Amino acid sequence: MSRFAVTYRIRATDAAEARARAEGIAYEQTVEVPPDVVPPGFVRDEIVGRIEEIGPDSDGFRATISYSPESAGDDFHQFLNVVFGNSSLQKGIRVIAIDPGPEIRRRHPGARFGVEGIRRMARRPEGGLICPVLKPQGIGAEEIARIACLCALGGADIIKEDHGLSDLRTAPFRARVEAVVAALDRAELETGRRPAYFATLPGPFERIEANLAFAKAARVDGLVVMPGLFGWGLVSRIARDEALNLAVMMHPSLTGPFVVSEGSGMDCAVIYGTLQRLAGSDLSIFPNVGGRFGFTEGDCRAIAKACLDPNGPGRPILPNPGGGMSVDRAQEMQAMYGQDVAYLLGGSLLRHGEGLGAEIARMRRALDG
């Protein structure tokens, strides 16, 4: 059965230590017993990770280790468990690439909509997509719906709820979703256009299924999902559900520790690109360069490339940079990201008050001009 491969950057003082650490990973991620205890035959020959390549890297060493799909099963959680579960607890090991191979690609077919599907949904066949955010936490459902209406009238392509709206007493999930959908209905009557609407999916765990069913019945187009909080399998569960047919916008809440330390965790192109595509996200939110997070232009380009690479797993998905976006930066951002990108417009948009629709229209002209 075709194996999948993970490339790790490994801190080591010499090649011998690097090989010893790579061998440690190959056992740790699979059998988790010392080599002399591994049963011969299938377990030793197929299950134990195999070092396929190892050598020096610009920043230490790198090793590519292959694993059997028999280790990963059909569950996305277990796939991640094999990729990096226990070794994430070792210092100086970072996942820098994942090649899922044909069998894992078959088991995790990826995004239901992808770039093309989201463009159809938002009726924006070309050009960057404008994606304002409904917030802040603490205001009521009707006020959130009023902002949604202004965004729709201004020409937003996608309207997204802030990831912190949850199911708070001030604007409960169900009342809020119903109010926003009604506001978008009113705007559509006026303009003939309707943005795609992504509601933030709240917990607790035991209400997630009911919340999904409610969101579907209430006519949302997709959901903001936070795998760092809710687990990775939730993205996969939504993406695979043909009857539900809802899109997934991944929000990176609580995933920061994976990317901010360069010696451990995962490269941002892996966690916000490759893994999102495999799990089934249609849009991948990440902190934009020049915003209030420390992501570099190189980070953002690498994420966007991983989201859009035609050879990546599943459908290409939309990079969804957030933070520090404004009309003034539209040209610069377009030069950097190209056409296939959705721009989050957050807190600074709210500063325009009743004029926020006009600001979205200005952003549209800046992107199209």
Next chain:
Amino acid sequence: MSRFAVTYRIRATDAAEARARAEGIAYEQTVEVPPDVVPPGFVRDEIVGRIEEIGPDSDGFRATISYSPESAGDDFHQFLNVVFGNSSLQKGIRVIAIDPGPEIRRRHPGARFGVEGIRRMARRPEGGLICPVLKPQGIGAEEIARIACLCALGGADIIKEDHGLSDLRTAPFRARVEAVVAALDRAELETGRRPAYFATLPGPFERIEANLAFAKAARVDGLVVMPGLFGWGLVSRIARDEALNLAVMMHPSLTGPFVVSEGSGMDCAVIYGTLQRLAGSDLSIFPNVGGRFGFTEGDCRAIAKACLDPNGPGRPILPNPGGGMSVDRAQEMQAMYGQDVAYLLGGSLLRHGEGLGAEIARMRRALDG
């Protein structure tokens, strides 16, 4: 309503920068809009985080910020979202303490069993608990059950499945659990004793509820749950279910990036202690000092203290160190951890083959002697 407080270690070159970063956190974790855009009244006065204390720290600065339970709602995911969701993406911010306060303690009452409940379950009223691990991945269900039987005959207190057993073709979850329970039934007939049995809960997401129901019907005592993969709300969902009445053993798979970088993430006592208690874990697995992970004695002592602190949230829970445990280290470990601890015995135990029961008995004598 009584607020909860999070203490962050903040990298900054001077006090002014530290204060600016702390203010950034107070907004980022709640309203996520610039200060001038925050609506006056309830949102500004109650929702926005408040800097309660700020000052120099041995390693930079530390700031304690309080948040409203109105921001966190009833859902454990959202509580974590407020604690560290977006700020986790900033470099040089680390969560070093959480004081949940009375309202969050009420909403998240913690472990169903805790130290006392697990001791009753394992019929080990005092002394360290011995907890062998069933593995490796890739062997069949009957072979796993045979190892379980040897462990039970040897006097194990808790038998735990390896976190990588999942629902693989080689030993599917249901067949495996049934085989292990039958093996423990046989051992009980022989010895009159029965260890607590923790099966590893597999996904995918859409089968978790059915797997929980199956585990209950099959008479497991608890489940190995990995919040780093499955999300934090799953621990809470199991702990709160009175009818299910199953214990939770937290496994730290994929949580490594939170602890291995000292300048970001969370202190290990927070993630493996305080948060586990709030979420509802009964046992908290972490890498033991002297094993193959780089945890120090200080780390392990801090985790154990947070698990057992009588003033912590919910019931005290069992620290469950793993890695590098052996009979030779029993005295040293007991001196360090005291009585309330469960020792994982992993791969090295399997080296004893048919004699692994005798090795567990030796471990018992070493702990009791």
